[in-house]
Amino acid sequence: MTLDTLPATDRRTALVAALTAPKGFGDQTLRDRRPDAIELLGGIPDPAALPAAALAESAARVLAEPGLPALQYSRTEGIPALREWIARREGVPVSRVIVTNGGFHGLALAIQTTVERGELVAVDNPIFPLFLRGLELSDARTLPVRVGRDGLDLDELESHLHSGVRPAALYTVPDFHNPSQGSLPLEKRRELVRLAEHYGFVVFADNPYRELRFEGPAPHEEPFNHSERVIHVNTFTKTLGPGLRLGWLVLPEGRARDVVALRSRQDSHSSTLVESVIADFLTHDDGVFDRTLEGARALYAERARTLAGALEREAPGVFEIDVPLGGLFLWPRLRDDSIDADRLADDASAEGVEYQRGSFFPSGPGTDAARHLRLAFGDTPAERLAEAAARIGRAVRRQL
Amino acid sequence: MTLDTLPATDRRTALVAALTAPKGFGDQTLRDRRPDAIELLGGIPDPAALPAAALAESAARVLAEPGLPALQYSRTEGIPALREWIARREGVPVSRVIVTNGGFHGLALAIQTTVERGELVAVDNPIFPLFLRGLELSDARTLPVRVGRDGLDLDELESHLHSGVRPAALYTVPDFHNPSQGSLPLEKRRELVRLAEHYGFVVFADNPYRELRFEGPAPHEEPFNHSERVIHVNTFTKTLGPGLRLGWLVLPEGRARDVVALRSRQDSHSSTLVESVIADFLTHDDGVFDRTLEGARALYAERARTLAGALEREAPGVFEIDVPLGGLFLWPRLRDDSIDADRLADDASAEGVEYQRGSFFPSGPGTDAARHLRLAFGDTPAERLAEAAARIGRAVRRQL
Numbered sequence A, B: 001m002t003l004d005t006l007p008a009t010d011r012r013t014a015l016v017a018a019l020t021a022p023k024g025f026g027d028q029t030l031r032d033r034r035p036d037a038i039e040l041l042g043g044i045p046d047p048a049a050l051p052a053a054a055l056a057e058s059a060a061r062v063l064a065e066p067g068l069p070a071l072q073y074s075r076t077e078g079i080p081a082l083r084e085w086i087a088r089r090e091g092v093p094v095s096r097v098i099v100t101n102g103g104f105h106g107l108a109l110a111i112q113t114t115v116e117r118g119e120l121v122a123v124d125n126p127i128f129p130l131f132l133r134g135l136e137l138s139d140a141r142t143l144p145v146r147v148g149r150d151g152l153d154l155d156e157l158e159s160h161l162h163s164g165v166r167p168a169a170l171y172t173v174p175d176f177h178n179p180s181q182g183s184l185p186l187e188k189r190r191e192l193v194r195l196a197e198h199y200g201f202v203v204f205a206d207n208p209y210r211e212l213r214f215e216g217p218a219p220h221e222e223p224f225n226h227s228e229r230v231i232h233v234n235t236f237t238k239t240l241g242p243g244l245r246l247g248w249l250v251l252p253e254g255r256a257r258d259v260v261a262l263r264s265r266q267d268s269h270s271s272t273l274v275e276s277v278i279a280d281f282l283t284h285d286d287g288v289f290d291r292t293l294e295g296a297r298a299l300y301a302e303r304a305r306t307l308a309g310a311l312e313r314e315a316p317g318v319f320e321i322d323v324p325l326g327g328l329f330l331w332p333r334l335r336d337d338s339i340d341a342d343r344l345a346d347d348a349s350a351e352g353v354e355y356q357r358g359s360f361f362p363s364g365p366g367t368d369a370a371r372h373l374r375l376a377f378g379d380t381p382a383e384r385l386a387e388a389a390a391r392i393g394r395a396v397r398r399q400l
Helices: A025-030 A052-062 A080-090 A103-114 A129-138 A154-162 A186-199 A253-266 A272-284 A288-314 A341-351 A382-397 B025-030 B052-062 B080-090 B103-114 B129-138 B154-162 B186-199 B253-263 B272-284 B288-314 B341-351 B382-397
Strands: A038-040 A097-100 A120-125 A141-148 A169-172 A202-206 A230-235 A247-250 A353-357 A373-376 B038-040 B097-100 B120-125 B141-148 B169-172 B202-206 B230-235 B247-250 B353-357 B373-376
Touching: A038 A382, A052 A272, A052 B052, A080 A097, A080 A247, A080 A272, A097 A103, A097 A253, A103 A129, A103 A169, A103 A202, A103 A230, A103 A247, A103 A253, A120 A129, A141 A154, A141 A169, A154 A186, A169 A186, A186 A202, A253 B103, A253 B129, A272 A288, A272 B272, A288 A382, A341 A353, A341 A373, A341 A382, A353 A382, B038 B382, B052 B272, B080 B097, B080 B247, B080 B272, B097 B103, B097 B253, B103 B129, B103 B169, B103 B202, B103 B230, B103 B247, B103 B253, B120 B129, B141 B154, B141 B169, B154 B186, B169 B186, B186 B202, B272 B288, B288 B382, B341 B353, B341 B373, B341 B382, B353 B382
Parallel strands: A038 A353, A120 A141, A120 A169, A169 A202, A202 A230, B038 B353, B120 B141, B120 B169, B169 B202, B202 B230
Antiparallel strands: A097 A247, A230 A247, A353 A373, B097 B247, B230 B247, B353 B373
């Protein structure tokens, strides 16, 4: 009874005390939008690419169903119609699909169920910075692993593993990496899974941009759906809208049970209304999801090309630019080391264009991320992207 | 590096390892419904009391707004229109209102931010059993405090406090208690707040049934909205539908910041779509929420009286019955100690009526909960409630 008879101090858990204030990327992302500036800040889908009218029709249908199941309690795992559609698309049993409140929620559930407090987690370098905030849930330490043009550097990872380092988990964005655009080739995915199985860590494969490839079919095989050591984190955020807060995990059945056990203590289940609307949308009109994606891919591909072209035109030779093959980001690199990248971001802001500076993205040394700009083009029309490039060009010329 | 170089075992956190399998109440609540039986199991609102058509109209409106804000990211705290409506209704500043995914989510956030692992939490006895599952998030120990016809027994609580016991928090349902129907009088609410402030514990005032009072106006004063030591947990679950997964906390600003810090690592924010639909519903047509409540209160009051009357008629003198003044539960007590309450529940199930047996509800010794039946009448029409009472009557006669 010693603890119970101590005088009470102000109540605040160690869990919360380990959470840091937003800064850098998070601070930029969380603030209100500036209508006067062109904002290339977040991986935000364009309203024109979201099927709002069809969702309203689905909402009307599910809110007219007898007994109103869309307004009632439902299972923590997700409603059957939605899980079944996802399981068919993923090629896995329904029991391995858990509906979440979006991709970030899926990551949080993965962290909370698999990473013990204080453990080591291997992470992309550069990295989607909000994942590091998520890791604070487990007060984890990080092992940065370089990400290049074809994704995670498995040689660097393997050398750590050979030398005896044992991370509990590894975090990577395998498709159209945030921020650095690249994708992990199929053979490297297989190799990553082999490493995870051999060394006993869990891969968090975070895949929000997967469906936004600008050309070609989806890869025939998805190694991340077929291992006891992978939690494959997916979401409708970039395809049907961030505001839904709807995503899913593909994961081993034992881990699915752990996630359900945790979530049934946190928020019980995702909104039955949102799940029902999306399940109706996906199943009422066969093929509607792929048709929605076709429109989105064409829109984002055009925007990527427009922005890359305009940047080359407005600041000739200043940037090394890979036109992305998918996703919502351009990641140009400043060729000239005499240009101060942080000053450039400040000058660009003064010229009326906001982007995330590359220095927000390293998870450790060994990356040239600070020499890059992360330009999000998803929700900005082509003519505004051209104007943004002109403003960046003016900002560059302030240093030439 | 010792930890990192150990061979990896199967990855599973202590957080998850402390979560127990559903049993008793949870097991009953989570299973699929039986269409052949009359189920009086859960505090489920009747579809007829939910404003489905108006919600569909709101969905159509928000999904036609330029820029589709309802499908975009929004603030962790909740969207301004919804927070402002809630703040006006609660009589508190907007900064003290945080939107949640329903009442249970609000409790989980309260637990995770204020109860350190292994700490002591004072709880209702009898108790809403799922709260005990939520407490497993902090692997907490419990101190049962009796709940009677007028709510929590403050004398029992005070005697524990006087003897030096120092809980981190106290959990109670102040209005139309689940399961035992009673409400805490205003003066006792004030006294509870005084005790919390004096002894330094945090009150989790869980108030899902608050708006479902069958007569009279709301109390003029709400002591739970005006203390640094109270987290007031509220939800639209029982009034607009559990499937929305939408609720709110009223809490001190410092605790609001902690909740936002935690939640921004878990699921970012509640569905902007659901928040937007409900904000539109609440504000598009002035007074619509109170009109919705009037319909619901009349419906549930009639069902409460019907069930109480039918039970007295079908099993004369067997039960001591208080007709509830609000909420969704009847809590009759078996007068005759020779009747086996668990056998009665089994016999009632065989007769075709399912309810939660009172033995699921004690949080410790000192309660006669096991002699009670918890009969949820919210989503069962009057004639089916009469039939349920007849079946319970037949089950009783098996023991007479």
